[in-house]
Amino acid sequence: MKNKKHDEDFFRTVYGNEELEKLKNMRKKYEAKAQDSFNTKWKLFLFNSVINKSNKPLDLELFREFRITDELVKKYTAEYWQSEREDVIAEIKIDEIYNQLKKLDLNQVLKSLCKTHYKNNFEDVFSFSDFSELNKSDKCCYCNLTIEKVKKLANKKLLFKKNERGWNLEIDRKNSNYEYSKGNCVMSCYWCNNAKTDEFTYDEFIKIGKSFEIIWEERLVK
Template sequence: MTYLSKSNDSFKSRLRIFLFDKIIHGKAVDSSLLEEFLEYDLSEKQDLIKKYAAEFFHTERGETLPGTEMQIDAIYITIKETERKLKAVLPQWRKEYFHKVFKKQLHPDKFKALQEANECYYCNITVDEIVELAKSNKLFKKNERGWRMEIDRKAPNQEYSDNNCEPICYWCNNAKTDEFSAEEFKPIGMAIGNALRARLKN
């Protein structure tokens, strides 16, 4: 988990919605739209994000996307074709995004604080408790994640930013995915924390 990798993830989030927006409104996308892309503000696109996440991915491929005249299949294919056409310029777009957008949205100091956090925002489990669970042979994950906090986007379809990021443990991150908002997940997270701490007592 590096600062650049989070920038790339954030870039992908913006690019997906940007392309979706242009395509369902019948607008062409080419390399001349870099500045428009850099100024594209996902925080102002809540309805569009909902249409993308809740309608586009949950409507049958042969059906028409509600509110448009385009079939789901056609949108999907057009997005892929557009990404292929932009392939040569996307590295430059990604670089420009990192320097002109991402560094302002998620400050390096905030990123460092998130990396060094000792407690999960959702379940309050600490790194020390996780280490204690591991030493007691009470963890059963089958990967190398979990030894420190990860970074969660409270609003999962928004970009990484100072206001949208909190430290999250591996178990809460796996459970929250992109499905739950921070408010929805908080009681679920507390239950996860309670279950993990109960192991320490047994």
């Protein structure tokens, strides 16, 4: 078994305390995204089981084999979440689907087992090296805003957000209904990430981001 303290001591000796702290912070971000990614897969795993009226008891193997598809995502987002409680999907009332999902989610033993397995194997979904490399991006993929420009806007008193976000770029999923992965993730500024939500597609927000970019550049020359 690896000795974590020994690894940290070795890294500190070679690279110094500052680089070690950066590595720890990056690892913390990575683990948080692993949790978010699990939540995405778990919710769709349960939904898929309910609408397909699976008689097989849910277990770790079924979770491992489960894959998210465009068809399932559309049914979950564009049908299930946009319907009235009395409406029907796959011959099941929305209200009944909701109740079944809540009941399945209460199986904390299975959920914990699947979560542990998923997080322990997250490297296969999104490697730490790819995650770290993505975080080196220096501008928002939607509006091209950089942190340097954010600081300039702040110094000019031309930012009006009322929270502590915005001083770093954030990881955004192109499609928030899929897991975090190299192909599904980009770096975004706080404003674009906050505005895109789950509603807009990546391609749609590329168009919206161009308008944001114009506004930022207009503010910068004031």
